Amino acid sequence: MIETSARVKSLPGYPLAEIPSIKRRLIESGMDVIDLGAGDNDTPPPRIAVDAMTDALADPAYSKYGFQQGLPAFRQAASRWIEQRFGKRFDPVTEILPLIGSKDGLAHLPFAVVNPGDATIVPEPGYQAYLGGSLLAGAEPYIAPLLPETKFLLEMERVPAAVLQRACLAFVNYPNNPTAAVATPEYLERTVAVCRRHDILLAYDNAYCDLTFDGYRAPSIFEIPGASEVALEFFSLSKSFSMTGWRLGFAAGRAELIGALTRVKSYTDTGPFLAVQKAGAAVLDRAEEVVAPIRQELERRRDAAVPALRDAGFSLELPKAAMYLWVALPGIKSADFSRRALEEQGVVVLPGSGFGPAGEGFFRIALTVGPDRLRQAAERLGRVLAATRRGELATTA
Ligand SMILES: Cc1ncc(COP(=O)(O)O)c(C=O)c1O
Numbered sequence: 001m002i003e004t005s006a007r008v009k010s011l012p013g014y015p016l017a018e019i020p021s022i023k024r025r026l027i028e029s030g031m032d033v034i035d036l037g038a039g040d041n042d043t044p045p046p047r048i049a050v051d052a053m054t055d056a057l058a059d060p061a062y063s064k065y066g067f068q069q070g071l072p073a074f075r076q077a078a079s080r081w082i083e084q085r086f087g088k089r090f091d092p093v094t095e096i097l098p099l100i101g102s103k104d105g106l107a108h109l110p111f112a113v114v115n116p117g118d119a120t121i122v123p124e125p126g127y128q129a130y131l132g133g134s135l136l137a138g139a140e141p142y143i144a145p146l147l148p149e150t151k152f153l154l155e156m157e158r159v160p161a162a163v164l165q166r167a168c169l170a171f172v173n174y175p176n177n178p179t180a181a182v183a184t185p186e187y188l189e190r191t192v193a194v195c196r197r198h199d200i201l202l203a204y205d206n207a208y209c210d211l212t213f214d215g216y217r218a219p220s221i222f223e224i225p226g227a228s229e230v231a232l233e234f235f236s237l238s239k240s241f242s243m244t245g246w247r248l249g250f251a252a253g254r255a256e257l258i259g260a261l262t263r264v265k266s267y268t269d270t271g272p273f274l275a276v277q278k279a280g281a282a283v284l285d286r287a288e289e290v291v292a293p294i295r296q297e298l299e300r301r302r303d304a305a306v307p308a309l310r311d312a313g314f315s316l317e318l319p320k321a322a323m324y325l326w327v328a329l330p331g332i333k334s335a336d337f338s339r340r341a342l343e344e345q346g347v348v349v350l351p352g353s354g355f356g357p358a359g360e361g362f363f364r365i366a367l368t369v370g371p372d373r374l375r376q377a378a379e380r381l382g383r384v385l386a387a388t389r390r391g392e393l394a395t396t397a
Pocket of ligand 1: 102103104127176235244249
């Protein structure tokens with residue numbers, strides 16, 4: 001009998017794992033399903049990307065292994081993009097690393113820095129790759145709850161001193177998934193200061209930096225003085241450019257840290273498909289032109305969904321960024337609510353508890369369908385809320 005490892009057994013269930021099969025069953029039974037689950041935008045990938053990829057597919061050179069540097073043009077485009085977007089310069093050869101989606105870099109990073117007995121600081125609710133990567137690398141994750149009263153900010157100063165002493169890595173993500181919270185420069189300064197004081201690598205996950213609304217601009221961690229000594233930043237082409245399935249992102253930071261992650265990855269993969277890197281380079285060079293309509297559409301969706309959900313009885317903030325709404329659910333278990341929403345009303349939403357127990361009391365909506373469908377979804381979710389409340393009254397009466 002082959003036993004799986006204790007590390008694999010320690011992984012909690014992945015929140016999105018069971019939804020596709022339930023959804024398929026409901027669609028087969030004739031139900032009209034509105035899927036607001038995964039953060040997978042419905043807008044098509046950019047024409048520029050498709051054309052660059054098509055050219056690359058016709059050239060056998062792009063079908064080779066991307067050993068070593070991968071496609072230098074992608075590294076250069078990533079470096080130019082960071083410089084133009086945030087005013088910081090990173091050497092394309094030593095300070096940038098192409099990733100098979102930013103998940104690749106975030107999940108593999110613990111292997112580069114964790115030693116036995118080390119702790120990682122993991123936000124909850126949060127993107128599950130931080131926890132999974134930490135557990136697989138043998139780290140002891142310290143779960144830092146993101147709470148409404150601290151505006152869903154991971155407050156390093158609230159982490160116990162004993163944990164800070166053992167911690168080698170902290171994951172910080174703003175604009176945030178799933179809460180859509182954003183970070184102020186003052187918060188980032190405090191966070192960098194704690195990381196510097198305790199020699200903690202700050203993995204700053206900036207996957208949503210270009211999906212911002214109402215004129216808000218999301219900063220890079222490297223805009224904070226002193227951050228370059230302790231931080232690596234992770235960027236993704238998935239969300240800004242509707243390229244989730246293409247699997248492309250990159251990390252930026254000090255050469256020694258990028259070098260350590262490169263070394264880990266040289267044993268686990270051979271980098272993103274070169275043709276995808278060519279497409280990525282083309283998109284990054286025209287990033288603002290590509291992302292502007294996606295951002296506008298998300299803002300339109302947010303502006304349709306938030307009042308519709310409030311009308312339906314829910315309470316939620318108007319987010320400044322990301323592509324999610326984090327909706328409060330007092331008194332109802334989020335997993336029960338989400339299951340009823342799917343099975344009775346055909347609406348896929350993610351329970352807060354799927355992002356870890358500290359996410360309980362909320363559910364997440366991804367703005368992945370147009371305004372009309374979002375309004376329809378809000379109405380259906382309102383029916384589930386009303387039915388659940390009636391049910392609760394009935395049982396307590
Ligand atoms: C916070 C956060 N970081 C990173 C990622 C990974 O993105 P990708 O691997 O597609 O670049 C996601 C995807 O949902 C995310 O929500």
